[in-house]
Amino acid sequence: MDYQKFISAKSQQRNPSPIRALGKYMFEEGMISLGAGHPNPSTFPYAGMVLKLKNGEEIEVDSALFQRSLSYDLTSGLPQLNSWLRQLQTLEHNPPVDFTLSIGSGSQDILSKALEMFIEPGAALLVEDPTYAGILNFLKSQPCDLVGIATDAHGLIPEALEKILKNWPESNPTGKKDQPRPQVLYTIPCGGNPTGASATFERKQKIYEICRTYDILIVEDDPYYYLQFASPRIASYLSIDVDGRVLRFDSMSKILSSGVRLGWVTGPAALVERIDLHTMSTNLQPAGVSQVMAYELLNKWGHEGFFEHIRQVSNFYREKLEEFRKYLDKRMTGYAEWSIPECGMFVWLKLLGGVTDSFELIMNQALKKKVIAVPGMVFLPAGEKTPYIRLSFSNVSPENMNEALRRLAEVVQEEADRNGVAIQS
Incomplete structure (x- = not known):
């Protein structure tokens, strides 16, 4: 690969910091530095760190490593x-x-x-x-x-x-x-x-x-x-x-x-x-x-152990999605179209009922009903009007999922009524 042709002229002008270029030598055994300009760590008030995990375990951070983390x-x-x-x-x-x-x-x-x-x-x-x-x-x-x-x-x-x-x-x-x-x-x-x-x-x-x-x-x-x-x-x-x-x-x-x-x-x-x-x-x-x-x-x-933690995290979001999917089907059928994701924490909805500008709908109508979704136009490279919105299920209780989607459906229904469009729920 010839990487030079991909790199901008501005980036090619960047050169190593003369001081930070010396940093890799700082920790060599026997090295004496008169050039680093680092503050003396003896003036820092922090002596150590203990991490307490949710399962009750505690990790006492290695003293030398902690002191190193306080400096450049x-x-x-x-x-x-x-x-x-x-x-x-x-x-x-x-x-x-x-x-x-x-x-x-x-x-x-x-x-x-x-x-x-x-x-x-x-x-x-x-x-x-x-x-x-x-x-x-x-x-x-x-x-x-x-x-x-x-x-x-x-x-x-x-x-x-x-x-x-x-x-x-x-x-x-x-x-x-x-x-x-x-x-x-x-x-x-x-x-x-x-x-x-x-x-x-x-x-x-x-x-x-x-x-x-x-x-x-x-x-x-x-x-x-x-x-x-x-x-x-x-x-x-x-x-x-x-x-x-x-x-x-x-x-x-x-x-x-x-x-x-x-x-x-x-x-x-x-x-x-x-x-x-x-x-x-x-x-x-x-x-x-x-x-x-x-x-x-x-x-x-x-x-x-990291991979086991990952399994727990992904299972948590999978279960959140299953809850969210239940309320999507209950509240938004006929009011929107969507695909169920296989990863992550987002669902991308196309609003029906004649909605053409989700930004206007969310900012002027949904907020009045105390429900927040992200208008789709902020995710579009050209920034054009769109009926799409982004919803996240990652940090919402089942009760609030149900209520938020009920309010959102109500907003779409009102827009459909203004547009003279029948909702097929």
Whole structure:
């Protein structure tokens, strides 16, 4: 792979921080540093840390490791945690080619840095339609054009992707005839936000081969990967990446804690190290205390203990979905159409009753009835009006599921009455 052609001029200008470049030598035995400029840890008031788990167990954090976590450390993350995650990636994905791993302050942090690395002014970027609003908000601040690829209940449609690439530039929705063909695809393959859709392994294989044909890099944003309800889990793009064209992003947010703000990127060294160069000049490193909290727990569990925890988490969300599905059928039949996800925490509803603008409906009518859903337009690359909304079942009691969907159906009924449309419930 020739990675230089994918990297923007702005990213190529990034150079290692002269001070942080010395960081990897700081912990060598016998090394004496007069150049680090680190504050003296004896002035820090924290002496130690004990983690109390919900099952009553306590983990006393290693004293030396805790003290290390209070100071500046490597940009790529605490070495012990980085090594544990590398082993996890090998056990879970067994990447066919060599890879590098780096930890970030949540996957959103390193995702935005990765995407900026690929964006030249006027470039086109491939995204699912719809896709994650958090990344859309970031990308719309960048000097690029978004090319939405159609999706269905199984995620991104391979034929739609190939049609765009094969017929470029005529297929370019921006109408720019001189715009180079996109080089990067951003995808959420499991439990996609907002649709809840998951790509089958066969579909991933087709998409990967299309990307090989047109030399496309795949940005695999997979925070819901471990929330797959079926076993075995559908294999990742990383697991079939024989070229080194996949940059994979994982997150602790859905499986340990969203507040620890830890994510990690796995992929070719030439790309991961360039993300690290960005971190060196912005937030320096992920938070040390969060990393040591995660590492001590993961190290206590071991990888088998981690996988057992994952089984419990995915079963929890599967049971939440089963409850939610019951109330969807009870309250929303005739008022909306939907597909049941196989992963994650979202359901994507198409409202009926003549609804054409869910943003107007939610912001002006649903809120008055004390029910919140996310209007679909915030997830669309072009931001057009849509009858779709995103619902989440992850953190709602059965009683509130029932009541919220009752109120939502009432809003749709009122809209249908205004439109003179009969609801077939």
